Each structure stands twice: as structure tokens, then as C-alpha cells.
Amino acid sequence: MERIFSMLRSFVDDGGKTKFCVTCGNKATQEALFTVGDGAILIEKYCDTCVTHVQKKE
Numbered sequence: 325m326e327r328i329f330s331m332l333r334s335f336v337d338d339g340g341k342t343k344f345c346v347t348c349g350n351k352a353t354q355e356a357l358f359t360v361g362d363g364a365i366l367i368e369k370y371c372d373t374c375v376t377h378v379q380k381k382e
């Protein structure tokens with residue numbers, strides 16, 4: 325399914341559960357929002373390093 329990069333935002337830790345980067349598995353610090361085909365929002369979490377690649381890709 326096509327997804328279009330929408331925005332980045334700092335990741336807010338909700339409840340003390342550590343979230344991990346979907347690319348490398350390090351601790352996630354930011355989340356990227358994508359719009360997918362039917363208008364839904366997809367959120368993926370990334371560390372500081374990988375998030376720069378997400379931005380460049382789109």
C-alpha cells in the first residue's frame with residue numbers, strides 16, 4: 325500500500341514502556357506519521373539516526 329510521509333514529532337513515552345526503532349531496534353525517540361491509501365494514519369517509531377533517512381526518502 326502506498327504511504328506518504330506526513331510529519332515527524334518527538335516521541336512521548338506513554339506509561340514507561342520503552343519503544344524501539346522499527347529499523348535498527350535501538351530506543352525510539354521520534355515517530356513518523358504517514359498517510360496511507362484510504363486516508364488512515366500510520367505511525368512508525370524511529371531513533372534519531374534512522375529518522376533522518378526517513379525524511380530523505382520521501
Ligand SMILES: [Zn+2]
Pocket residue numbers: 345346347348349350370371372373374375
Ligand atoms: Zn534506528
